[in-house]
Amino acid sequence: MKLKYKSNKSKEKSVVAIERIKRRHFEQNWHYHDEHELIYYLRGKGSRVVGDNLSEFEMGDLVLVGAGLPHLWKNSEEVEKDGLEAVVIKFDTSHPAFNLLSMFEFSRIKQLLSESQRGVKFNDKAVAQVNNLLVSISDADVAMQFILLLQILNILAEQTEIELLASPEFSLPANNSEEYRLNRIIDFLSGNYNSPLTLEDISDEAAMTPNSLCRFFKTRTNKTIFQFLNEYRIGxxxxLLINGDKSISDVCFDTGFNSLTSFNRVFKELKQVTPRDFKRKYQVLNSSIGLQTFSA
Structure with missing residues (x-):
């Protein structure tokens, strides 16, 4: 999960860049860019990282990511057979067209964009209200795309029940040297999560003393290293539990935990349910809805 800067700018800077993406998998790197990004999953499921928030996504997932906020959507392995489908809308509010947001009439949208610096997840009610607009926007002409985007943002700005993903204290590295070091630590954790890592292992990789490493990581992510590692492991x-083809014991040891007791405790702390209940819930869900396609 290496943090990368992605530029979406071209010589002729467009107001809105829209893609309806269909492929087996999406980005493999934690990345950020100058544009805000609204991403709507029509098909697929997997893990989502927005800032310091790690959670699962599924069909119907709609999230607004603010400019400069690192993020990653990584599909589960089973989805690669059928592929993913999403509408991705990127827009740079530094474009002169967005000067209108300074008007009082657009204050709610301006507030939503401010909240998006933590990443905003919308509920099913909000998704239902903008579904048709999101599906049709990619086929509209350039002028209409901008109009439709404002309409979508206006509807979303009216929502009172939203989930802010990244913690308020989450911050990016202050310079390239620190960014490289944080990248290296996160890459090491995500690449070795299924091994019994110690603080010494991680500090050796980072070329830092254990105490310096702990301070560095906590300052920049507002999490301890082992909080982050446990969240990644539980994700x-x-x-694996949703896939349903492994026992809870196998999942425990395959994700780097050294005992079922520890695995069950951490899982319940983070998910508020036991691994067994979590697995049962998805088994019931899968049997009831099958492979129905999200209504678009």
Whole structure:
């Protein structure tokens, strides 16, 4: 999960860049860019990282990511067979067209864009209200795309029940050297989560003393290293449990935990349910809805 800067700018800077993407998998790197991004999943499921928030996504997932906020959507392995489909809308509010947001009439949208610096997840009610607009926007002409985007943002700005994803204290590295070091730590954790890592292992990889490493990581992510590692491990465990083809014991040890007791405790702390209940819930859900396609 290496943090990368992605530029979407071209010589002729467009107001809105829209893609309806269909492929087996999406980005493999934690990345950020100058544009805001609204991403709507029509098909697929997996893990989502927005800032310091790690959670699962599924069909119907709609999230607004603010400019400069690192993020990653990573599909579960089973989805690669059928592929993913999403509408991705990117827009740079530094474009002169967005000067209208300074008007009082657009104050709610301006507030929503401010909240998006933590990442905003919308509920099913909001998704239902903008579904048709999101599906049709990619086929509209350039002028209409901008109009439709404002309409979508206006509807979303009216929502009173939203989920802010990244913690208020989450911050990016202050310079390239620190960014590289944080990348290296996160890459090491995500690449070795299924091994019994110690603080010494991680500090050796980062070329830092254990105390310096702990301070550095906590300052920049508002999490301890082992909080982050446990969240990553539990995210992977959820993916394996949803797939349903492994026992809870196998999932425990495949995700780097050294005992079922520890696995069950951490899982319940983070998900508010036991691994067994989590697995049962998705088994019931899968049997009831099958492979129905999200209504678009």
């Amino acid at each position: 992977k465990a959820c993916e």
